[in-house]
Amino acid sequence: MNKDTKIAVIGLGYVGLPLARLFSTKFPTVGYDLNSARVSSLMAGHDSTLEVDDALLQEAISKHGFRCTDKIDDIKDCNFYVVAVPTPVDANNRPDLSPLQGASRVVGQVIGRGDVVVYESTVYPGVTEEECLPIIEQVSGLKFNTDFFAGYSPERINPGDKTHTVEKIKKVTSGSTPEVADYVDDVYNAVLTNGTHKAPSIKVAEASKIIENSQRDVNIAFMNELAKIFNAMGIDTHDVIDAAASKWNFIKLSPGLVGGHCIGVDPYYLIQKAQLYGVMPRVMRNARRLNDGMGEYVANQTIKLMNKKGVMVKDAKVLILGITFKENCPDVRNTKVVDIYSTFREYTPNITVFDPWASPERVKREYGIDITGSLPTGQRYDAIVLAVAHSQFTGLDLRQLLNPGGVIYDVKGILDREIIDGRL
Numbered sequence: 001m002n003k004d005t006k007i008a009v010i011g012l013g014y015v016g017l018p019l020a021r022l023f024s025t026k027f028p029t030v031g032y033d034l035n036s037a038r039v040s041s042l043m044a045g046h047d048s049t050l051e052v053d054d055a056l057l058q059e060a061i062s063k064h065g066f067r068c069t070d071k072i073d074d075i076k077d078c079n080f081y082v083v084a085v086p087t088p089v090d091a092n093n094r095p096d097l098s099p100l101q102g103a104s105r106v107v108g109q110v111i112g113r114g115d116v117v118v119y120e121s122t123v124y125p126g127v128t129e130e131e132c133l134p135i136i137e138q139v140s141g142l143k144f145n146t147d148f149f150a151g152y153s154p155e156r157i158n159p160g161d162k163t164h165t166v167e168k169i170k171k172v173t174s175g176s177t178p179e180v181a182d183y184v185d186d187v188y189n190a191v192l193t194n195g196t197h198k199a200p201s202i203k204v205a206e207a208s209k210i211i212e213n214s215q216r217d218v219n220i221a222f223m224n225e226l227a228k229i230f231n232a233m234g235i236d237t238h239d240v241i242d243a244a245a246s247k248w249n250f251i252k253l254s255p256g257l258v259g260g261h262c263i264g265v266d267p268y269y270l271i272q273k274a275q276l277y278g279v280m281p282r283v284m285r286n287a288r289r290l291n292d293g294m295g296e297y298v299a300n301q302t303i304k305l306m307n308k309k310g311v312m313v314k315d316a317k318v319l320i321l322g323i324t325f326k327e328n329c330p331d332v333r334n335t336k337v338v339d340i341y342s343t344f345r346e347y348t349p350n351i352t353v354f355d356p357w358a359s360p361e362r363v364k365r366e367y368g369i370d371i372t373g374s375l376p377t378g379q380r381y382d383a384i385v386l387a388v389a390h391s392q393f394t395g396l397d398l399r400q401l402l403n404p405g406g407v408i409y410d411v412k413g414i415l416d417r418e419i420i421d422g423r424l
Contacts, residue, residue, distance in 0.1 A: 295339025322388025
């Protein structure tokens with residue numbers, strides 16, 4: 001292996017760009033992405049995902065020589081390839097490995113003898129060695145673990161989180177041989193302040209990542225089920241959670257919408273793989289089903305409150321605050337706020353979606369929904385649903401935006417109890 005490390009990061013989204021920028025502080029680094037518009041924007045010094053501050057990005061370009069490209073030839077002289085592309089599911093919630101397969105073909109075109117490829121994309125155990133590396137072998141004509149080597153270091157990016165940034169998190173690493181595992185571990189440790197955990201195998205590292213998100217999915221599903229139970233009983237769920245959290249070993253979580261590219265997607269990868277081994281993951285499947293239905297549940301709870309107050313639901317004016325999958329972040333991937341919108345759309349076309357963070361063009365392209373980045377003046381609504389806890393929403397006087405008898409539903413549990421009619 002060539003220890004004069006030159007890194008290429010393939011995929012410059014929420015995961016790849018922060019990692020590439022960080023690597024560039026210690027190693028010659030090139031970022032590769034198929035999206036030429038994305039590449040141009042990054043080289044102009046702006047990250048539309050807001051994961052990398054523009055000043056940091058510009059410093060990486062001017063001071064550390066970091067560059068981005070959409071041309072394969074620009075990464076041919078690298079020797080340490082990091083794959084950070086999405087791992088989505090299809091319409092039937094089956095794993096879609098096509099982005100990984102495409103990235104592996106790219107690596108196969110440029111990888112050389114002694115080079116290392118590390119995958120960061122979240123997958124079920126076995127994908128790296130059984131699905132990705134054979135493609136590299138086929139395209140390159142090289143033999144795995146003889147001519148080139150591999151590792152797996154699962155991403156732990158939390159979109160919008162400015163505390164647990166990539167350089168501060170502890171990373172799991174692994175390699176296809178003990179020597180490669182040490183090398184991969186050394187490369188990551190060169191840029192991380194909290195070090196690494198070296199897993200004994202690639203499959204262990206893959207499995208560790210997917211259970212991180214599956215565990216959160218199951219735990220949140222439990223809280224969502226409790227919310228349904230206590231709402232039916234007329235008990236405030238948050239009061240119950242606060243009381244239970246006074247016990248030292250209670251894990252305090254809140255009910256809510258489970259969207260995004262990780263928690264709402266990754267469990268399906270393990271669910272499918274488990275079934276291939278004859279294991280029926282009932283807890284995980286039920287958790288996914290429950291969490292996937294929470295958007296519709298929120299809308300129906302709001303409609304129920306409207307009916308109780310005598311507010312006509314048909315053709316009602318509805319305001320939904322937020323459409324991103326989490327607060328203070330422009331990420332709209334797999335957002336469950338769309339399910340709130342779709343349920344209301346069965347009763348009324350008069351729905352305003354206000355989100356100062358999301359891109360209206362992207363939301364329209366992906367979901368067919370028109371949104372606004374500024375609240376219309378002089379408009380009043382029959383129902384307001386606070387779906388996302390953006391900081392811009394905390395200062396709004398929501399009661400002044402309501403028609404007489406209108407309803408406010410707080411999905412996130414952040415509003416004063418005196419002004420709301422219901423919450424999860």
